Every structure is written in structure tokens, then in C-alpha cells.
Amino acid sequence: MNITLSINGARIEVDVPPRMTLCDALRQKLQLTGTHIGCEHGVCGACTIIVNGRAVRSCLMLAVQASGATITTVEGLAHGDDLSPLQAAFRRHHALQCGFCTPGMLTTLHALLTEEPYASEERIRDVITGNLCRCTGYIPIVEAALDAREAYQRSRESAPL
Amino acid sequence: MTGKTIGVSVPRLEDLPLVRGAGRFVDDIHLPGAWEAAFVRSTHAHALIKHVDTAAALALPGVYGVFVLADLLPHVATHLLAVGLPSPSYRQIVDRPILAGEEVVYAGEPIAVVIADNRYIAEDAAGLIEVDYEPLPAVSDIRNALDEAAPRTHRNAPHNLVAEMQLAFGDVDAAFASAPRTRSEQFFLHRGGSHSMEGRGLIAYFDKIDGILTTYNSTQTPHAAKRLLCDILRLEDDKVRVITPDLGGGFGPKLVFYQEEAVVCLAAKLLGNPVKWIEDRREHFISSAQERDQRWDVEIAYDHDGLILGVRGLVLHDHGAYTARGVNVPYGSLSALPLAYEVPTYRMGVKLVLTNTVPVAPVRGAGQPQGIFVIERLLDMMADELGLDRAEIRRRNLVPAEQMPRTKPFVTRGGIKVVMDSGDYPASQQQALDRADWDGFHNRQAAARTDGRYVGLGVANYVEGTGRGPYEPVTVRITNAGKVQVSSGAVAMGQSTKTMLAQIVADQLGHDMDNIAVTTGDTAATTLGFGGFNSRQTVLAGSSAHAAAIKMHDKLIKVSSVLLEVAEEDLEIYGNRVRVKGSDAEVSFAAILQAVSGIPGFRLPDNISPGLEFTEQVVIDPMTYASGSAVAEVEVDIDTGHVAVHRIVFAHDCGRVLHPQIVDGQVLGGIMHGLGNALFERMIYDENGQPITTTFADYLLAGADETPNMELIHLSAPTPLNALGIKGVGESGVLPIPAAVISAVENALSPFGVKITQAPISPPELVALIVAARNRQSVTAS
Ligand code: FES
Ligand code: FES
Numbered sequence: 001m002n003i004t005l006s007i008n009g010a011r012i013e014v015d016v017p018p019r020m021t022l023c024d025a026l027r028q029k030l031q032l033t034g035t036h037i038g039c040e041h042g043v044c045g046a047c048t049i050i051v052n053g054r055a056v057r058s059c060l061m062l063a064v065q066a067s068g069a070t071i072t073t074v075e076g077l078a079h080g081d082d083l084s085p086l087q088a089a090f091r092r093h094h095a096l097q098c099g100f101c102t103p104g105m106l107t108t109l110h111a112l113l114t115e116e117p118y119a120s121e122e123r124i125r126d127v128i129t130g131n132l133c134r135c136t137g138y139i140p141i142v143e144a145a146l147d148a149r150e151a152y153q154r155s156r157e158s159a160p161l
Numbered sequence: 162m163t164g165k166t167i168g169v170s171v172p173r174l175e176d177l178p179l180v181r182g183a184g185r186f187v188d189d190i191h192l193p194g195a196w197e198a199a200f201v202r203s204t205h206a207h208a209l210i211k212h213v214d215t216a217a218a219l220a221l222p223g224v225y226g227v228f229v230l231a232d233l234l235p236h237v238a239t240h241l242l243a244v245g246l247p248s249p250s251y252r253q254i255v256d257r258p259i260l261a262g263e264e265v266v267y268a269g270e271p272i273a274v275v276i277a278d279n280r281y282i283a284e285d286a287a288g289l290i291e292v293d294y295e296p297l298p299a300v301s302d303i304r305n306a307l308d309e310a311a312p313r314t315h316r317n318a319p320h321n322l323v324a325e326m327q328l329a330f331g332d333v334d335a336a337f338a339s340a341p342r343t344r345s346e347q348f349f350l351h352r353g354g355s356h357s358m359e360g361r362g363l364i365a366y367f368d369k370i371d372g373i374l375t376t377y378n379s380t381q382t383p384h385a386a387k388r389l390l391c392d393i394l395r396l397e398d399d400k401v402r403v404i405t406p407d408l409g410g411g412f413g414p415k416l417v418f419y420q421e422e423a424v425v426c427l428a429a430k431l432l433g434n435p436v437k438w439i440e441d442r443r444e445h446f447i448s449s450a451q452e453r454d455q456r457w458d459v460e461i462a463y464d465h466d467g468l469i470l471g472v473r474g475l476v477l478h479d480h481g482a483y484t485a486r487g488v489n490v491p492y493g494s495l496s497a498l499p500l501a502y503e504v505p506t507y508r509m510g511v512k513l514v515l516t517n518t519v520p521v522a523p524v525r526g527a528g529q530p531q532g533i534f535v536i537e538r539l540l541d542m543m544a545d546e547l548g549l550d551r552a553e554i555r556r557r558n559l560v561p562a563e564q565m566p567r568t569k570p571f572v573t574r575g576g577i578k579v580v581m582d583s584g585d586y587p588a589s590q591q592q593a594l595d596r597a598d599w600d601g602f603h604n605r606q607a608a609a610r611t612d613g614r615y616v617g618l619g620v621a622n623y624v625e626g627t628g629r630g631p632y633e634p635v636t637v638r639i640t641n642a643g644k645v646q647v648s649s650g651a652v653a654m655g656q657s658t659k660t661m662l663a664q665i666v667a668d669q670l671g672h673d674m675d676n677i678a679v680t681t682g683d684t685a686a687t688t689l690g691f692g693g694f695n696s697r698q699t700v701l702a703g704s705s706a707h708a709a710a711i712k713m714h715d716k717l718i719k720v721s722s723v724l725l726e727v728a729e730e731d732l733e734i735y736g737n738r739v740r741v742k743g744s745d746a747e748v749s750f751a752a753i754l755q756a757v758s759g760i761p762g763f764r765l766p767d768n769i770s771p772g773l774e775f776t777e778q779v780v781i782d783p784m785t786y787a788s789g790s791a792v793a794e795v796e797v798d799i800d801t802g803h804v805a806v807h808r809i810v811f812a813h814d815c816g817r818v819l820h821p822q823i824v825d826g827q828v829l830g831g832i833m834h835g836l837g838n839a840l841f842e843r844m845i846y847d848e849n850g851q852p853i854t855t856t857f858a859d860y861l862l863a864g865a866d867e868t869p870n871m872e873l874i875h876l877s878a879p880t881p882l883n884a885l886g887i888k889g890v891g892e893s894g895v896l897p898i899p900a901a902v903i904s905a906v907e908n909a910l911s912p913f914g915v916k917i918t919q920a921p922i923s924p925p926e927l928v929a930l931i932v933a934a935r936n937r938q939s940v941t942a943s
Contacts (some may be wrong), residue, residue, distance in 0.1 A: 019281065028279075033189035034182020036409070038358045039442040043857035046358055074182030087180040091172060094822045097830065098655025099179030100186065100358040100409030129864040132857065134358050134410050135655050137829035138865040 002068035007032070008076030009110030016063040023047045025063035026073060034074040034103045038132065048104040050071045055111040074103035079109060085151030086110055089144040097135035104131050109145045117152035119145075166667040167885075170822035171674055175407075175653065184407045186192035187362045187379045188439045195364060196225055196437035198425055199283035201273040201290045202447065206299035206517040206839040206850025207312070210263055210292060213273055217822035224279035226432050227286070230260040233427055243416055248489035248574065250326035253318060255515065257483040259393070259423045265294075266314055266482040267517050269447025270419050276428050276436055299517035303477045306514045314482055314515035314830060323480050324488050324513040328495040330570035331506030336471035340462030344542065348459070349919045350531045350899075352452040352588020353842035355524045356862060357654075360440035360448055363422055365429035375402045376426055379409070381416040381652050382692035387684045389418045390426055399575035406683030407691075409476045411654035411739045412834075414450040416692065417485045421448075446855040451524035451844055452490060454479040455531050459509070461539045467547050467554040470537070471506035472499065480513040481520035488513060490521060492574045493528030496537045497896075500569065500579075500624035501586055501788065502558040507571075508819035517850035525834055526895040527695070529625060534920055537621040537900035539878050541907065542916075551904070552594055552620055559586045559622065566881075573626065581624060581786040583878045583888075584814045590622055592788040592874050593812040597792035610912070615797045616807075617911070619904025621897035623791075626784035627815075627889025628700030628882075634687045635705035637666055637713050639773035640838040643676045643737045644752035645670050650690015651702035655889050657823045663697050664819055664887070669710035670717070673736045689724055689778065697889060699819065700785060704883045708777040716773065720753050723767040754892075774896055778857045785880040787888040791832075793901040794869075797909045799931055803925030804906055806867070812874035813893055824890055825873055831894020832871060834858030837863045838895065839902035840921050913938065 004013045007030065014027045021040075026032040026049070038046035040059045047059040052073040077084045083091070086109055096102040105128060112119055112127050119127075124145045125138075133141065178184050185290045201213075216742050217225040234240055241256040261272045273290055277283035297428045298312035306321045316323050337343060339812040363378040374396060380386050383403040390401050408415070421438055428925050429436040440449065459474030479490040499507050535650045544554040560567055562585035569579040594600070602618045609616045647662050659679040667674050691697075714734060721739035722729045725746055732739050740747035754773050794808040809832055818824050841861040845853040854860040879886025906927070907917050913934040919926075 017281070027188070028191070031191070032182070034184070036186070036359070037188070038409075039857055041442060041856045041858065044358060044442075074180075077199075078181055083177075090180050090715060091176045094170075094173070094826045096176065096179055097657070097826055098358070098408060099175065099184050100655075102179055103182050106180065111545060117230040121300075125865045125868070129866045132358060132862050132864065134356055134834070134862070135830045136826060137833040137871070138868045139829055140826065142865065150280065 001064055001102045003064055005066050005068060006070045008072060015047065018062070018064055020062040021059055022063045022066050023058035026058060032073050032075055036100055036103055038100065045108060046101050046104040049109045050107050050111050053111065055108045072107070074106055077106060086113065086144070086148040089148040093140045093147065094146040095136060095140040095144040101131060101133040105133065105141055113145065113149060113152040117149055117156050120147065121146060165672040166674060167819055170792050170820055171660070171664060173657055174663055174674065174679060175657060184696045186342050186359055186407045186409050187364065187377050190364055190377050190406060192364055192366055192435040195437050196276050196278060197280040197283050198428065198436055199280060199287040199554055200421065201287045201355040203261065203268055203270045203272055205265060205294050205296050206268045206301065207297040207314070208265050208294040208298060210261065210265060210272065214291040215273065216929035217289040218275055221282065221286045221289065223282040224275060224286045225434070226276040226428060227262060227273060227290070228428060229273045230258060230262040233259060233424070236431060237393050239393060242389065242420065242423070243417060244389070244486065245484040246487045246489055248324065250324040250488055254326055255315060255323060255483045257420055257485065257520070259420045266317060267519055268850060269519060271424070271839055274424050274428060276432060296459065301516050301518055301848060301850040303479045303514045303516060303845040304456060306516055307512065314517050317480060321515040322512055323484065323515050325511065326488060327508060327510040328571055329508035331471065333471045333508045335505035336506040337460065337462045337473065337566045340470045340786040341464050343460055343462045344458040346539065346542065346918060348457040348535055348538065350455045350457070350534060351843055351921060352524055352530065353844045353860065354449060354451040355412035355414045356444065356445070357410025357412050357415065360442065360445040361415060361419065361421070362439035363425055364435060364437040366427040366435040367430040367433065369433060373400050373402065374426055374430060375404070377404050377406050377502060378422060379415060381411040381654055383648055383652065383684050384690040384692060386418050387420060390423065393423050394427060395431065403684045405652050407696040408652065408654035412525045413527065415449050416523045432938045442857065443855050446860065447519060447852050450485050450520050450586055452521055452524040452528070453518070455494060458537050459535055459539070461543070462647045463543055465547070465548050467543055467557055469502060469504050469558050472504055473508045475507065476509060476511040478511050478513050479518070479521055481518050482515060483520045485520035486522035490523055490528035494532040496571065496579070497529035497532030499601040500581070501560065501622045502536065503560060514893050517648055518846055523830065526892050530838060530896050530899055533621065533623050533896055534702065534900045537904065538918065541904050552590065552599055555580050555590060555620065555622060556587055559590065561587060577782050577784070579626070580783055581649065582880050583816070583884055584786065584788045585876065585878065586622060586624070586788055589812045589876055590620065593718060593790040593810045594620065595791045596872060596874060597794065597808070597810040599792065615799055615909040617795050617797070617905040617907065617909025619793045619908055621791050621900035621904060623893070623896040624776045624786050624788045624897055625893055627697065627787050628781065628785045629697045630699055630701065630780065630782045631692055632778040632780045633705055634689050634700035634778040635662065635702055635709050635777055636687060636774065636776040637709040638705065639750045639754045641751060641754060643749050646680070647677060647706060648680040648686035649702045649706070649735055650687045650692065651698045652692045656697055656827060657820065660823065661703060662817055665703055666710040669714040671734045675844055676737045699887050700883060700889055701781060703885055703887060704779040704781060705777040707884055709775040710780050712775040712777070713773065717750065717753055720757055720769055721748050723769065724748050724753065724756055781883055783882055785816065785882045785888045787813070787890060787893055788816045789893060789897065791897040791901040793898070793905040794809070795902060795905040797906055797927070802927035804904060804927070806836060808870045810872045810874070811894065812876060814876035814878050815890035815893065816877060816888035817879045818875060819879055819887060827890045828873055828894040829871055831892060832898055833863050833868065835895040835898025836867060836902065838921060839899040843921055
């Protein structure tokens with residue numbers, strides 16, 4: 001089936017089998033392998049992408065259901081060569097070790113901080129309870145998100161929604 | 162002891178591609194035209210296979226091959242994976258076949274493989290394969306597996322005992338005979354799986370023209386995988402290349418070589434097409450090695466002051482259905498128990514028990530948390546009995562700092578003397594206690610109780626053998642672009658191995674991290690290698706990198722001295738060049754390389770040996786012993802049994818710290834894993850050997866809301882055993898945590914006299930203990 005969608009700012013047409021999951025379509029059909037698969041049960045959050053502004057588990061969605069959607073994946077977070085403030089904060093805070101959960105953490109937190117740039121530590125923690133990480137113990141991830149808030153606050157002020 | 166790149170938190174080499182989504186994990190590698198594999202796995206814990214009907218699967222469009230064991234036998238030198246580490250303790254050999262033939266012995270054991278256009282079709286076809294089973298009785302509980310009447314894990318085996326051994330020193334029976342006090346306890350301990358967020362997986366490609374098998378494999382031990390592939394497929398060692406791409410975590414089980422690796426490589430060779438197999442999470446639960454049950458029957462002898470006189474007992478250890486690694490996990494348990502404390506006499510036996518479950522191999526910590534749990538719980542119970550403070554009884558028994566280096570009267574499983582080389586264990590405990598306000602906790606606890614809140618504090622110490630030898634090679638080479646290329650048999654699985662090697666090399670060669678490139682986990686880059694396990698890579702590969710970089714440093718200076726006609730002592734390395742101190746005169750690494758590469762027919766400058774490449778494999782046999790102490794503070798909801806871990810204070814000594822941020826990260830991650838082992842993680846099988854917990858919804862990993870406040874204290878006593886003074890750290894966080902947390906829970910519940918002899922403990926189990934203890938109390942009261 002042919003579907004058209006917008007991914008990381010580009011309009012893309014792709015032919016997918018009806019039963020193909022969205023994460024498989026991204027990874028296999030579009031070579032966007034930054035989105036990872038950790039469980040395929042909707043529990044680990046590694047496959048999280050942003051669909052029409054909301055953090056979504058791409059393992060629980062069929063590609064055909066994304067027809068017409070606007071999608072951001074981890075590959076779409078940086079601005080050209082410059083890391084996004086959240087990505088840079090992850091680096092500074094050692095918020096990744098193996099980096100396998102990282103794309104899902106980044107997209108989840110990007111969606112959160114875009115909506116709620118003043119999110120509290122508790123709120124941040126609460127939102128990423130749905131993302132498993134075996135390496136970091138989560139503390140540096142929360143610290144990185146807190147550190148990145150300011151940039152989201154600034155961009156909200158300069159471009160009010 | 163800090164340098165410009167050592168001892169400081171430089172940016173990690175690994176991060177940039179990973180935060181951009183440009184990492185290269187095995188499933189990210191798409192070889193053109195690659196097919197995908199799906200395995201048919203046993204649905205029974207124990208059964209005979211009467212017949213496997215593959216016709217319907219083969220007929221499905223898009224299917225290129227279906228193989229059962231009989232199809233593969235003509236193409237392999239052996240179909241058994243003989244991987245057990247050497248030990249005289251085996252009573253029977255139970256190696257895994259690459260596919261099950263007549264008998265399956267655990268649910269999840271692979272029986273057949275389908276190769277198809279893609280995984281969707283491969284799974285469709287796998288579903289069409291009919292396996293005709295004749296179910297056999299299964300055994301899944303170590304507590305009755307050695308009974309005469311118990312079903313045999315393997316139908317023709319004489320019994321379920323696969324190995325037995327003991328660790329013993331001193332006259333333990335005499336110590337017990339004359340001891341003023343003894344007590345005997347039983348503990349039941351469980352650890353789960355590794356659950357790296359990325360499962361196992363590989364792609365194999367056989368090039369018919371040059372006869373080379375190349376495989377990208379999510380393994381911690383590419384060199385071992387290569388050796389086995391050579392043996393099984395009858396290939397010479399220059400015809401197999403194993404590459405570990407980015408690894409989404411390892412934590413132990415990825416050091417094992419698995420059936421799927423042999424089968425996928427063989428299928429790629431037979432079909433003449435690249436084949437990929439990626440383990441899904443369910444498969445990880447039913448086919449990747451785990452650590453599970455141990456039952457300890459143990460006695461301790463001590464005097465009225467609480468000094469330990471002897472420990473003896475017997476451990477039953479769940480081995481799973483086959484030998485996937487050997488006897489190292491229970492050996493780790495036995496040898497961890499008497500390390501931190503003065504234990505003058507000791508005899509601990511262990512029986513390794515076969516069960517119809519997934520094979521057991523190390524998970525981060527490799528048996529040591531269990532041994533530590535047992536001695537720590539015994540110390541708590543002794544303190545309670547003697548009316549001593551729990552910290553005080555430990556203080557009296559900890560090996561004192563004045564005795565370092567201290568030889569323990571036993572050897573590692575490799576026969577190497579156990580010498581605790583450095584550290585101050587009592588100081589470590591004291592620092593952790595002070596930070597956690599151990600002495601003032603009494604008041605806080607009492608105040609909380611008047612509010613109906615049950616808070617508790619627990620403490621545990623650990624000593625860990627790290628840096629298992631003998632060596633890990635590192636090659637340092639200058640490229641034509643003047644870059645420093647570092648290659649190692651080490652494997653990067655998230656612990657920042659590349660950054661670590663680059664830091665050590667940069668410290669000698671110009672301090673420019675951007676000028677250093679690191680290749681790890683590629684058998685084509687180094688002939689020899691072991692890989693990542695046992696908190697060993699910074700110690701072994703780090704030492705080799707250090708030695709190779711020094712040689713490179715000296716040669717760069719020597720050649721530059723000839724080229725620039727300046728004395729060696731007037732030269733220094735800066736960035737990617739050698740310059741004359743305090744002047745503009747300099748020569749680049751690239752130019753130096755050109756000079757020593759030579760011109761046909763001409764003499765090399767000053768007869769210097771050609772090339773800029775050094776390989777070192779520093780051999781370090783003795784392990785270096787890291788140590789530390791954890792204090793846990795918890796609050797227990799006595800109605801629901803929910804345990805909230807509020808705070809962990811963790812003091813530790815991993816020798817000289819190369820990268821403070823990375824060390825913190827390793828410890829924090831280990832602590833979280835330890836919390837899981839104390840409270841959450843449980844791989845459950847029913848009595849028929851059926852796995853019950855096969856998703857993250859049933860098997861609980863600690864999430865961000867379970868993270869306590871964590872405070873780390875670094876003691877850093879450098880080891881004399883390697884030039885850099887480093888000890889391993891990757892596993893340390895996990896070791897004392899189950900013991901400290903359970904101690905804290907018991908302490909919180911001390912008004913009821915609850916006694917906990919297991920880990921993990923779930924809320925319902927805790928409620929049951931509280932109810933039972935309260936009933937006892939009311940009986941005594943009435
Ligand atoms: S892969 Fe989608 S939630 Fe785990
Ligand atoms: S960084 Fe490895 S799973 Fe999160």
C-alpha cells in the first residue's frame with residue numbers, strides 16, 4: 001500500500017505491506033535506523049517517535065495508520081550539524097551509555113518539553129517511567145532533561161504557539 | 162594523578178552518532194539482498210521430537226530454506242557447542258546441540274530455522290512447521306531436582322547433578338566444635354536475566370570467491386565466537402571475521418556463544434546469501450542465558466564478640482539444561498563470601514543442578530551478589546543476637562587496611578592466588594555510614610514510627626575480583642593522515658571502552674581526543690582477544706594501550722630527533738605533531754610516518770626500524786580487588802508490602818579513576834540492577850518448566866520512578882598491579898545492593914521481628930512475612 005507522510009520535514013511516499021509496523025517501515029523501508037526496537041510489546045519505549053506532536057510507540061502502530069501524519073524521529077532532532085539542546089545535554093550529563101534506549105528517551109522528552117517547557121523533575125521522571133534503560137540508572141537522563149528545559153522555555157517565548 | 166586526558170571527564174567518543182540516531186547496532190546493518198531467519202522453538206520444557214514436518218513452510222512463497230538438525234549435520238565438524246570453561250568438577254557433559262535433534266530439554270530451545278525474504282514471512286513459515294512432540298516429565302526446581310524420584314533433565318542421564326565442587330580452607334569442623342556460638346540458616350536467592358535493551362542478533366555473509374565468512378554479531382566475545390565458528394564449520398582462522406558493531410548493552414549473557422550463531426552462519430554459507438537474525442524480547446526471555454536460583458544451607462561459627470570463626474555449608478545452584486559457560490557463576494558465589502571479612506575457616510560445597518530451563522551463565526555480578534548476600538545477612542543476624550550494632554560487627558570482622566596486600570587462603574577458578582592488593586575496607590564503610598547518618602538514624606526512625614511510617618537502614622560491604630587475565634591486546638598505529646588508530650580485542654558494550662582507550666593513548670600522544678580513532682571488537686583488527694566480561698577491559702586493554710602508546714611516544718620522539726636534528730629531551734608531542742619545545746620547528750605524525758616507511762633502495766634515517774605500529778598484550782595474571790560499601794534507606798508500607806528505596810549511599814574504590822563521569826555512570830547503573838535483584842526481577846517457571854514471565858509487563862525492570870537518591874563516595878586506592886593503578890568497576894554497583902536493601906527492609910520491620918532470607922522479595926511475600934511475624938507476636942503476648 002502506498003502511503004504519504006511527512007518525516008523530519010520531508011514529504012515521503014512509501015510502499016508498505018498492510019501488516020508492517022511503523023517502526024519496521026521506518027527502519028527497513030526508509031533506513032531511519034535511529035528508532036530502536038527493544039520489546040515490540042509497547043513496554044520499553046525504545047521505539048518512541050513523535051507523531052503529530054505526541055510521543056508514540058512505533059512498534060504498536062501499523063505503518064498504514066501513519067498515512068498523512070507528521071512524524072519526527074531521533075534523526076530529525078538535530079539542526080543540521082548542531083545537536084539540539086536536549087541532545088547536547090544528554091552528552092554533557094552522560095545520559096547514555098550503550099545508547100540503545102537513547103532515541104526513545106530523546107523523542108519522549110522532546111515531546112514533553114515542547115509541550116511543557118517548565119515540567120518539574122517529578123513530571124519528567126513520571127513521563128520516562130515508560131522508557132526502560134538498563135545502563136544509566138535514569139538519574140543522568142533526568143538531569144539532562146532538567147538542564148535542557150531552559151532552551152525549550154526560550155524557544156517557546158520567541159515563537160509562542 | 163590527573164593528566165590532560167586521564168582522570169578528567171572528557172566528552173565520550175561514542176556519543177555523537179548515538180544521540181543523532183546514527184549508531185550502528187547489528188539490526189541497523191542492512192546488507193543488500195539479505196534474508197531473515199526465524200527459529201522454531203520448543204514449546205515443551207522436556208519432550209521427545211517424533212517428527213518435524215517442514216513441507217508447508219518450504220512451500221510458502223518467499224521462503225528459501227528450512228533446516229532441522231539432520232540437514233546441518235553433514236556440514237559441520239561437530240554439532241555440539243563445547244564451551245564449558247575447564248574444571249575437574251564436572252560429573253556429566255551436557256553441551257548444547259546447534260539445533261535439538263531427538264530431545265528438547267527447555268522451552269525455547271531451537272528446533273528448526275526458516276530463512277525467508279523477511280522476518281514476517283519467516284515467522285509465518287515457522288508457524289507452519291509441525292513438530293510432533295512426545296512430552297516427558299520436566300524438572301524446574303533445584304530444591305527437588307536431585308531427588309531420586311525427580312525426572313531427569315536429559316532422559317538418558319543418570320541424575321541431574323552436572324558438577325560439584327567446594328571451596329575450603331582451614332579446619333572448619335574444629336572451629337565449629339569449639340565455637341562459643343553457631344547458627345544455621347537457609348537462604349533462597351534468585352537473579353533474573355540481563356535484559357540489555359538490545360537483544361542478541363547477527364548477520365552472516367559468506368563470500369564464495371575468497372571463502373571468507375563475515376559476521377556482524379551482537380556479542381561480547383567476538384574472538385571466542387570466531388574460534389567456535391572455525392571449529393564448527395571447519396574453516397581456517399583467516400577465513401572467519403567476527404565484528405561486534407555498537408552493542409546495546411551486554412551485561413553477561415552476550416559473552417556466551419549460542420546455537421543461533423552457528424546456525425545462521427551455516428545457513429548463509431549453504432544458501433550463498435546474507436542472512437540476518439535478530440532476537441526479539443520474547444526470545445531473549447526464553448533463549449538468552451540467565452542467572453536464577455541458588456539455595457544456601459549455611460552455618461556460621463563465631464565468638465561472643467561477634468568475630469567469625471568459620472563458615473560451612475552447601476549450595477544448590479541452578480545450571481539450566483545445558484552447560485553454556487561452566488562453573489564460574491557458583492564459583493564466584495563461593496569465593497565472594499569470605500573476601501571482605503576475616504573468615505579463618507571455610508568449607509562451602511556447591512552442587513550444580515540440571516533443570517529443564519534456559520542455561521545459566523553470568524549476569525552482571527556473576528554469582529558474587531549471592532555470596533555477599535549470605536555473609537551480610539548472617540552478620541545482621543549475629544549482631545541482632547549479640548545486641549551489637551550492625552556496623553560494629555562488620556567493623557570487627559572486616560579485613561583491616563594495615564594488612565594490605567592480604568593473601569586469602571584460596572585461589573581463583575584459574576588457580577591464581579587471591580591477593581587483595583589494596584584498599585581500606587573499614588574506612589570505606591565508615592565514610593558510607595557517616596554520609597548516611599547511620600548514628601543519627603535511630604532518632605529519625607523513632608520519629609517516623611510515631612507517624613506510623615516504617616523506615617529502615619541497611620549496610621553491606623563487598624570486595625570484587627576484577628580484571629580477569631591473562632591479557633587483552635591493543636595495537637596503536639599512526640595512519641597516513643597522521644591520526645592515531647587504536648585497535649583492541651576489547652569490546653565496547655556501553656561502558657565507554659573506546660573513550661577509555663583513547664584517553665590512555667591521548668595521554669601519551671598529543672592529548673587530542675579528536676585525533677584518535679578506536680576500533681574494538683573486530684577479529685580482523687587483532688588476532689588475539691577475549692572481550693568484555695568480569696570488569697576486565699580497562700584493566701587489561703587499558704594496560705596494553707598504555708604500554709603501546711608509550712612505545713609509540715618514544716619512537717615518535719626518536720625519529721623526530723633525527724629529522725629535526727634536535728636532542729630528544731628538547732622535543733614534545735603536541736596534537737598530531739612533534740615540536741621543539743619553545744620553538745616553531747615541528748614535524749607532523751604523517752611526515753614521521755613517511756620518513757620511517759622508507760624509500761626502495763635507501764637507508765632508513767639513522768637505521769631506525771620501519772613503520773609506526775606497536776602491539777602490546779600486557780599479561781596480568783592476578784586479579785585486582787575493588788571494594789566498597791553500600792548503605793540503603795527504605796520505607797516499607799506494611800499494608801501493601803511496597804518498599805520505597807529512598808536513598809543509597811555507595812562508597813567504592815576502583816583504584817585510579819580514569820573518567821569520573823563514566824565511573825559514576827557504571828556504578829549508578831549497577832545499583833539500579835541491584836535494586837531489581839532485591840525487589841523486582843524474577844524469571845518464573847512453573848513446575849512443568851514453562852516460562853511464565855516472558856514480557857516486560859510480567860518481568861519487572863526498575864523504572865525511573867524507582868530511582869532512589871544516590872550518593873557516591875570515591876576512595877581510589879591505586880592498585881600496584883598495573884601501571885595505571887586501575888581496578889574494574891563495571892559490576893561493582895550491583896554486588897552489595899540486594900544485601901543492603903534487604904537489611905534495610907528488615908530493619909524497618911524490626912518492631913515485628915520479620916526475618917528475610919530471600920532475594921528478591923515481592924510485596925505479597927513481604928506482607929505474608931509481616932502477618933506471620935505479627936501473629937507470632939500476638940501468640941507470645943497472650
Ligand atoms: S519496542 Fe516499542 S515499546 Fe518496546
Ligand atoms: S543507555 Fe543503554 S539502555 Fe539506556
